[in-house]
Amino acid sequence: MEDKEWAERKALLGRTSSPLPPNPNTAVTIAVSPRTLFNMVEESEIYKNEGVEKYIQYQVEHENDIMMPGDSFPFVKALMTVNTRLRELYPDSEEVFDIVLMTNSHAQVGVRIINSINNYGLSIERFCMTGGQSPIGYLKAYNTNLYLSKDPDKVSEAIDARIAAATMYSPDFERELSEIQLRVAFDGDAVLFSDESERVKKQVGLDRFFEHEKKNEDVPLAQGPLKGFLEALGKLQKKFYEKDQRNDCPIRTFLVTARSAASSGARVIKTLRSWGLEIDEALFAAGAPKTPLLKKIKPHIFFDDQMFNIQGAKEGGIAAAHVPYGIASQQDKYYSTKGKSHAMAGMAGIKQEMK
Numbered sequence: 562m563e564d565k566e567w568a569e570r571k572a573l574l575g576r577t578s579s580p581l582p583p584n585p586n587t588a589v590t591i592a593v594s595p596r597t598l599f600n601m602v603e604e605s606e607i608y609k610n611e612g613v614e615k616y617i618q619y620q621v622e623h624e625n626d627i628m629m630p631g632d633s634f635p636f637v638k639a640l641m642t643v644n645t646r647l648r649e650l651y652p653d654s655e656e657v658f659d660i661v662l663m664t665n666s667h668a669q670v671g672v673r674i675i676n677s678i679n680n681y682g683l684s685i686e687r688f689c690m691t692g693g694q695s696p697i698g699y700l701k702a703y704n705t706n707l708y709l710s711k712d713p714d715k716v717s718e719a720i721d722a723r724i725a726a727a728t729m730y731s732p733d734f735e736r737e738l739s740e741i742q743l744r745v746a747f748d749g750d751a752v753l754f755s756d757e758s759e760r761v762k763k764q765v766g767l768d769r770f771f772e773h774e775k776k777n778e779d780v781p782l783a784q785g786p787l788k789g790f791l792e793a794l795g796k797l798q799k800k801f802y803e804k805d806q807r808n809d810c811p812i813r814t815f816l817v818t819a820r821s822a823a824s825s826g827a828r829v830i831k832t833l834r835s836w837g838l839e840i841d842e843a844l845f846a847a848g849a850p851k852t853p854l855l856k857k858i859k860p861h862i863f864f865d866d867q868m869f870n871i872q873g874a875k876e877g878g879i880a881a882a883h884v885p886y887g888i889a890s891q892q893d894k895y896y897s898t899k900g901k902s903h904a905m906a907g908m909a910g911i912k913q914e915m916k
Contacts (some may be wrong), residue, residue, distance in 0.1 A: 583644075584688075585657035585764035589706050590794040592642060592663040592689075595674055596711040597729040599628035605711075613667075613693065620670035628677045631882045632729045632908055635710050636861040639743035641684050643797065644674060646811045651802050656797065661703050663686040663696045663710075701723050707790045709882065717885045725790045727864055730871055736859060736878035742811045744860040746885075747840075748787065749867035753791055755783035756887030758825075763888055774825040781835040782828065786886045787864055788836070795838050805895035815858050816840045821847040852877040866890045 595601060595762045608616040640658040647657050660683070662674065668690050678685050689699045700708055708726040719726035738744070750759045752817045762770035775798055796810055801810040820826055822845035844854050852873040855863055863874050864882045867889045874881035884890070 568691065582865065583657050583659035585659060585704055587655045587815070588657055588659035588704075589797060590659045590661055590704050592661045592703060592708045593633050593635075593637065593703045594710040594712070594715075595662060595664050595666065597631050598632070599629065599631045599674075599677055600664070601631065617667055617669050620673050624670075624676060626673070626675040627680045628673070630681070631652070632731050633862070634681075635738050636743075637683060637685075639739070639861045640822075642741060643743050643811045644684065647800060650806075654800070656800065658760075658797075659687070660685045660707070661689060662668060662856060663689045663699065663703075663705075663708065665691045665693055665696050665715075667692045683890060686826035689787045699723075706793045707787075713885060717800050717881075720786055721885070723786075725787045725857050727750030727787075727884045730874050730875055730881045731885065732878045732880050734878045736856075738859055738861055742813055744813050744815070744856060744858060745790065746815040746858055746860040746863040748867075748870065749816055749820060749866040750782075750785070750861075751889060752787050752864050752884050753816070754785045754788070754829070754832060756785070756866075760888050767806055771821075771824040774828050778882045780828070780832060781832040784836075786884055791838060791840075792836070812835070813841045814841040815847065815860065816837075817851050817854055817858070817863070818844070818880060819846050819848055821845060835879075841857065854877075855879045 591831050596605060604616065604619065607619050637660055640660060649655060662685055666674075671688065671690055674688075679769050687703070689703065689911045691698055691699070695715060695718065697715055699720055700722065701724065705724055708724055709729050710719075711729055711763070712724070716726045718727045725865075747753050751758060758770065758774060761768070761773045765773075791814065794814055798810055798812050798814075799814070801807065802812045819830065820825075820829060826843075826845050830843065842858075844858075846854065850873055851865075851870055855874050856877045856879075860879065862882055864884055865871055865885045866887050866903070869885060871881040871883050
């Protein structure tokens with residue numbers, strides 16, 4: 562939306578008692594699918610087993626039945642908490658979170674979604690319902706900073722389009738989360754950073770990996786798919802710092818990496834510094850399981866590229882989001898879809914590529 566057009570619309574909307582919607586030109590846009598926002602297991606089974614017409618019929622017949630919260634629901638609520646705090650400090654600011662519902666569902670099912678959103682008081686005004694077509698092409702049109710879906714194929718499509726995206730997985734049980742602070746945890750390699758170092762480790766082993774990282778300590782890592790999202794979070798954090806509220810900031814970020822601090826941690830910290838980005842807490846697990854750390858952090862969402870870390874987070878009651886990017890994610894895909902022989906073939910190709 563052009564600035565002039567937005568200014569005219571803002572003037573019109575300002576005559577009502579409702580809060581102004583975020584300016585799409587300056588907001589941090591989070592696109593979520595209905596299946597992450599609400600628990601739609603039963604509906605998904607109908608779609609899968611009985612087809613789209615039965616699915617639409619079911620949704621229309623139950624449009625007054627409120628859906629239960631889904632995996633991204635606490636995350637979305639936390640985004641709204643941050644918006645409330647921002648508007649208290651900056652009443653006219655247009656730099657806030659803008660939550661967009663993004664789905665390939667047909668518009669006929671929208672009434673039930675709207676009723677559920679209104680029931681929980683969620684601030685979601687913008688919808689994109691593409692009637693069976695992939696919604697990925699609209700993500701750039703909506704200036705999307707992060708896309709969350711239950712569909713791994715759509716998430717991979719978004720990553721290929723250079724849009725930060727992740728596949729949501731349900732925690733095995735619900736854990737009590739902060740209601741006053743958004744807490745976001747990131748893995749490092751192949752999430753915030755490229756998979757450059759991960760490829761070295763897979764090709765030549767851990768000892769050579771440590772040598773490589775020490776040699777390149779002052780060479781910043783290339784950015785990974787979620788670097789831009791961390792940057793967007795940092796931009797909003799600074800608005801609180803400017804009001805001397807660093808210690809009371811409602812956004813807190815965590816790096817939870819399998820790296821060892823002594824042998825390969827410096828490059829990570831220096832890379833973030835070179836980007837002009839801060840991370841509130843950096844936790845180096847040195848190969849130990851991440852789940853105990855995540856249980857302590859209690860993030861609203863945890864991003865990782867490796868499925869065994871996603872599984873560990875799920876077992877710890879953490880909403881985990883898989884980022885299908887990099888060599889480790891490629892291996893996961895080989896094992897889950899083609900078997901071990903295809904994974905080995907893929908590794909052979911990677912080794913050849915590294916020569």
